[in-house]
Amino acid sequence: MLKKFKYSSERFENYSLQKLQKDIFAGVVVGVIAIPLGMAFAIASGVKPEYGIYTTIIAGILISICGGSKYQIGGPTGAFIPILFGIVITYGFENLLIAGFLAGIILFLMGVFKLGLLIQFIPKPVTIGFTTGIAVIIFVGQISNFLGLAGVEKHEAFIDNILEILININSLNIYSILTALICLVSVLLTPKFVPKIPGPLIGLLLSTLIAVWLYPNQVPTIGSTFGNIPSELPKFQMLDITYERIIELIRPAFAIAILGAIESLLSAVVADGMTKSKHNSNRELMGQGVANIVTPFFGGVPATGAIARTATNIKNGAVSPISGVVHGIVVLFVLLLFAPYASSIPLASMAPILMVVAWNMSERKEFLHILKTKSGDTLVLLVTFLLTVFVNLTVAVEFGLILAVILFTKRMSESVITEKVLPNPHSKTDKVDPTIVTDTHDCPQISIYNIEGPLFFGAAQTFEQKIMRTINYKPKVLILRMGKVPYIDTTGESYLSSIVNDFSKNGIVLITGLNQQPEKMLIKTGLSDIIGKEHFFERTGEAINYALAQLDVKKCSGCKHFAFRECVSLSKSDFKEAEEKRKLITSSP
Known part of the structure; x- marks a missing residue:
């Protein structure tokens, strides 16, 4: 208990009004960025957009308060999209919440038993392989919304989704394409001309306004697809947890926990590099665990540390976890005040935002670098990547790790x-x-x-x-x-x-x-x-x-x-x- 108190006090050592102002500014900027991303990640995961908002608010605040990094911004992330979508398709939304709850317990126990350092033993070809695979799945998954295709059914299998796009390619909507292009150009150009304003926000607002004014009712929107977003606080709801459901969901829960641990600790390491600080990996896992235990009771999906939002938080002057708390409060106020307007956002406006996220997380340079080595690592990379895309993330990580261990053992035996x-x-x-x-x-x-x-x-x-x-x-x-x-x-x-x-x-x-x-x-x-x-x-x-x-x-x-x-x-x-x-x-x- 004394160690925890000492660690918490160190996070706010020499804290001042000036530092509070910096945290508030950084929190507002990150909060604004998190709103469209939270909705986009939720939609791509097969759930209603408000659940992404709820996750951003609750998990974001709890991760900042309980986590082991002063700068970590938590919430729904693109890395979770394939695995969450697969769980929703296979088990349903209610079971997704239970799986997230179980994953939170696993994460918390990982921190308690000081397993934070074990994540560093996961080979880089495995992490690059599944990260790039996830990026491909996200990118391809948004093609139908970008083109405005009608009658497209979402499937868990990558090949089935490709076939759906090809089958319905004749139903493309020119207005959706125009809307998506406006958003895409805005997202790409905003950082060059007005770097202090979030590109996703500008792209979302500009493309939505043009769609509403120039060609209303011509493109699918959040409201027409998922219904209106309620402008109210998330309500507490009990989870129907049974022994049978625990047995059924423990494997996907482990997949969520492992991925969440990897993502959050990678994000914390990035934050360390940017600030010359040092995070507490075990406390970070415990914080991630607490967030994922609590969030499902309010309809939130699994959350983890978000590398891009954490980096943005630091670049805008954050100095303590207060910025993460402010980010969650900003999202809450936007939900209460502007939720009805969010229903008018075209799905085509969300697609390029996710595509850019996928492009940025693809690790393409690292992927090509490992490919060029033509070594055992290349085999591990390709196996993990292909299994992520064509099977699922859980199988990909399992096989990737097993293959990496076999190749490592072979190399060591030869040495x-x-x-x-x-x-x-x-x-x-x-x-x-x-x-x-x-x-x-x-x-x-x-x-x-x-x-x-x-x-x-x-x-x-x-x-x-x-x-x-x-x-x-x-x-x-x-x-x-x-x-x-x-x-x-x-x-x-x-x-x-x-x-x-x-x-x-x-x-x-x-x-x-x-x-x-x-x-x-x-x-x-x-x-x-x-x-x-x-x-x-x-x-x-x-x-x-x-x-x-x-x-x-x-x-x-x-x-x-x-x-x-x-x-x-x-x-x-x-x-x-x-x-x-x-x-x-x-x-x-």
Whole structure:
């Protein structure tokens, strides 16, 4: 509790009237921008536009108050459109609210259990793939409204929506196209000529006024399609939550939660970069959770951090969460005062706004950059993108992550090096070298292996197979140089144990340079006791001296391999003389 209070107080440290004025100005600007976006996102998600407004008000205020970023602006976002629309089509609007409620609980628990940092482990090709896929779905989904097509039915499947457009292409409405073009041009040109005025607002107002004055009743509007927007506060309503519905909706709820967590934390990271600040990722997830738990009781759809609105908030001078609260209050006042007028907004005016949102969120430069690498990341990107577009977001993220893990495991397994080495006679320090090991220069009794990389489930078998080939000629001593093994899991330990057990029948295993984590693993499993504490060494030279003391000197006589410096004298000596030299070698420091 004290930590939470301290964090909250830090957010308003040295707060002043001047900073309040900055927050109010930023909040008003973002609130004005959020109104058309909230309605557009709701319509595209298959629900009434007022539900987008309700979400903007309630979730926006709660995310600012409870979240972990001072600058975060929350509300409905374009990223949610495909998944929310799919839930509405499959389960209905009431179940969408329940799924959003469950997602809020999941998000809150993610924050409680400090899982905020885990989001950073989602590979970039996965996030770019599904973000670009979502952008394509949003863009294509607005073509029918842009063209004013009549009789178009909305489907969950992307292909079905394309077919609907092609089937009804002859019903295009020239007035809708004109309205959409006016809005599109306004959205694109406003930032260049009057950058302080929100382009979506200018485009919406200008195209609506022209449509109402010049060709009234010629284009579908919000009112003619969804009915009038009520100019009243959202009403509290209980959700009919049952065990059966929870089981049915838990999977889409997880999809909402994961996407919401990714979007909100990405937005918070963007805000950090723009302000040189640092957000609290776990608190942010808890704030997102609270917002999504409360909002469904007022008819609001799932919400998350909005990157574009958060960036706009910062650019307009926001200094604290107050700007986010002001943004929600502004939307509330507009709802109460101007809701009846919103019913006259043409759907064709909303289409270009969403198309521009889709274009901006498409990550096209990053998408092309990853494509050019022609690597495993390219495959992950394309699989995630195609599954997002042609199947659904949940399947896309699941398969994308699984494929990324498989490819990562493969790359890591290939990075593990297991190579036979010997001391280099040309090196003053007898540094070991794999290049000098040949058929005619390799000790028959001592095998030294250099191991680099983590010994985990993906690489352990290959490691074992390379080592076990040595058993074919049964050396007396096996030295494993493990100074560059940072990690070993239970699978790696199991294969190492197999090697130790096989060699222990005829010889001994020595291990050098063992790191802390592998050492703890061998102690926990008891393998260190099987190997013997006297068989662990800090340096390879110490292990070689110990190994030389274990040699069968009879086999050294006449050997021409000369793998070690001592081999010259051992090879030329008779048995008794060699035995005395062997003892001299092992007793010398």
